[in-house]
Amino acid sequence: MLNFFRRQSSSYKNDVLSGLTVALALVPEAIAFAFVAGVSPLIGLYSAFFLGLITAVFGGRPGMISGATGAMAVVVVALVATYGVEYLFPTVILCGLLQIAIGLGRLGKLIRMVPHPVMLGFVNGLAIVIGLAQLGSFKTLSEAGELVYLQGMPLALMLGLVALTMAIIWLLPKLTSAVPSSLAAILVVTFISIAINQMGKDSESHTVATVGDMLQTNQQAKVIADAKIAASATSGLAENANIFLEEDLVRNEDGKVIGIKEKAQEVAAVAATDDTLAEAPAEVGISGGFPKLYFLDDYEMVPMNLETLWIILPFAVVLCGVGLIESLMTLSLIDEITETRGQGNRECIGQGAANLVCGLFGGMGGCAMIGQSLINVNSGGRGRLSGITAAVCLLMFVMFLSDLITMIPMAALVGVMFMVVIGTFEWASLKMFRRMPRSDMFVMVLVAGYTVFMHDLASAVILGVIVSALVFAWQHATHLAADVKLNEFGSKVYQLHGPLFFASVASFKEMFDPASDPDDVVIDFYYTRVYDQSGLEAINGLAEKYQALGKRLHLTHLSDECRNLLDTAGDLVEVNVSEDPHYHIATDRLG
Structure with missing residues (x-):
């Protein structure tokens, strides 16, 4: 199925249009990963800008897209929760320096040691993970403040628009290649959803969820989850920790949850009067100016001493390893799709420089984004201009077009990602089961399963390489x-x-x-x-x-x-x- 991506030719027009498509798809992912890391959405968006721009210019794989990723976010969330966001930025800077050192040491060639069964397992597991991740877009916040799956008319509208998006992406290339099919699908479905939302604005059951709705839902869910965690920490009141009644929730004029009444604070043993409301979170959005150096912003500076180094070093090492493994695996995948050869060592240096600058400007760090890279390749992006366009457009969205971007329906982006899943999964591997050696089949299934269930791409690759090496050693031990x-x-x-x-x-x-x-x-x-x-x-x-x-x-x-x-x-x-x-x-x- 990887041949699905080879149909596109390289041109400046394709690079620009595919970069715009990628930028539209980057917005919700950067926001979502920012919430995972426990930082503001703008930090995720600024990270995607710097990473996308610098790796596009200096990286070793034209056409590959980098940004804030879930793999990096799950590493830094513990750091942010324990020490505060101020420790995040020097950690990302140190991670960048380590990646540059690895590139200068010419260790990027180690990616050649990844066996083909590991690559197959990685690709198939990744496709499943991307597909399962889209199920979160089918959830909404219930009256009780819980995330539940859509039902009835909202679900029907969502499924219909997702199917329409996929149909446009599949059929449009058969008619014309003037415009990337993914971009055309996003625009068409956006106009349809705006019309539907206008007609059904008096009834939430007849509206389509947008990027703005996703942003608010994530923030509301985080507010309630934080309150539940605080409540759970208070012994003897566990029965109140996981239940918030309708009267406990504070809503704005549109009915959206913006806070929790004093009961949540009371459960957390904070003294207050019964009629006092818990502090409502600030309204979230993606509007902002050009990013500033973090030490010129309002962040508290951390002391630059050995104690700080010992705090951030373990996180920086893990971030370095996770980022490079995911980036180099993506590089190998794009190499196979485009039938060209990227430069692993140069990519290590590019990723390191991007994380270094990202940390200086208050970013959360990141690496290559496999889903977005495949969208770019599918849309015809082959050169460095596609990545540069995606990064610049993303910054323009934040600075000038945030209101328009929040109107994009999640159904359009989910449809694009479902097509990425179909194009990424190596369907031929299912037919190879009877012809592959049992050891290779075991490694492929192991890597895919670990990727799906543990959501850790880097560890899955390392595990696959280790098992393959042990199998190789066992088999060749008898060949003397x-x-x-x-x-x-x-x-x-x-x-x-x-x-x-x-x-x-x-x-x-x-x-x-x-x-x-x-x-x-x-x-x-x-x-x-x-x-x-x-x-x-x-x-x-x-x-x-x-x-x-x-x-x-x-x-x-x-x-x-x-x-x-x-x-x-x-x-x-x-x-x-x-x-x-x-x-x-x-x-x-x-x-």
């Missing part, structure tokens, strides 16, 4: 064998086949019988390779046994590094340089 013969001089020759490393050392030792072997023994390494210290130690140990019996052992066709490291064998190592194989490794030229 030897052809044994006597040469014309009466020497016994062991010609090895297969790799010698930690898992095959036991098999290597069992091949030899020093006590019964003749006085002259030759071990020929022409068809094998010593891969690690365990193999070298096994050779040293075998040489000692032959020495103790007064027998002569010849080791031929060893690689240069093995000859240099073999100390116990000493002058017993006999080398025919003219016949020794030369081993070549991949260079960093494309790293």
Whole structure:
């Protein structure tokens, strides 16, 4: 199904229009991830701007989109909750510096170690996660302040508009490629939803949820959740902690929940009169000016000392690892889709520079966004201009067009993401189950399942690589064998086949019988390779046994590094340089 994305050609027009499409889809995601991290929506939007702009210019993968992501948000939420948002910004700066160091150290090439089954599991698990994440857009706040799924007419309207969005994205390219189908779908469905909302403005059951509604719903849910947490902390009053009656909620003129009555404060053991209302949260929105350096804003400065460093360092290291793994995996996926080659090391440096600047301007940090990158590719975005356009348009929305952006229906964005899910899932992998080795099938299912249930893409990839490495070691541990013969001089020759490393050392030792072997023994390494210290130690140990019996052992066709490291064998190592194989490794030229 990845071929679905290859139909688009590269052009400046496609880059600009696809960048606009991505910017529209970035707004609700940046807001949602900001709420996950426990920061204001504007912080999420500003983060998406800086990350998208800087990685588009300096990153190693044209056409890839970066921004505030859920993977990074779940890491920083504990930091923000424990130490305050002021500690977030130096953490993001330190994360950026670590990523730049990794790029300069040319460690981006490590992404080559990810096996194909891990990639398949990652892609399929990611598609499922993106699809399940859209179900949150089918929820609304009930009269009791709980998030519940839509029913009746609102659900029918939502499903109808989602289906219309998907139909436009699928059918429009068959008629014309002048406008990205995703952008056209968003615009058409937006106009339809505005008309529906105008006709049904007197009845909430006949309206369509918009980005603005999503913003308010998230804020209301957060207010109620915070009050419940405070209530749960008070012993003896647990029966009041999870129940808020209709009279306990404070609503504005439009009926939206904006606060909770004194009962919530009372449960939290805060003294107040019965008729006093809990402080209502400030109205939220996405309107703002150009971002300022965080130390010039109203944030309290944290002390720059070793104590602060020890607080932020663990979070920065985790953010660095999560961000780079997700970014490099996205890079590999876009490489496969576009049939081009990105630069992993340059992407590490670009991500680091973006997070560094993002932290300086009071952002929450981020990395490559797989969903938005696929929207960009699907819409024809192939060059750096697409990412630059997306970032600039996002800032323009915040500064000048926030009221219009909040009118976009969530149904249109959900439909776009559902098409991304369909295009991302590797459907051919379902047919490959009977033809794939069982070990590869297990790794693919493991990575996909971990991604879906744990919602941790970075850990899923690491787990998949570890399991694949263990499977490889187990399988190749039995591949070491030897052809044994006597040469014309009466020497016994062991010609090895297969790799010698930690898992095959036991098999290597069992091949030899020093006590019964003749006085002259030759071990020929022409068809094998010593891969690690365990193999070298096994050779040293075998040489000692032959020495103790007064027998002569010849080791031929060893690689240069093995000859240099073999100390116990000493002058017993006999080398025919003219016949020794030369081993070549991949260079960093494309790293």
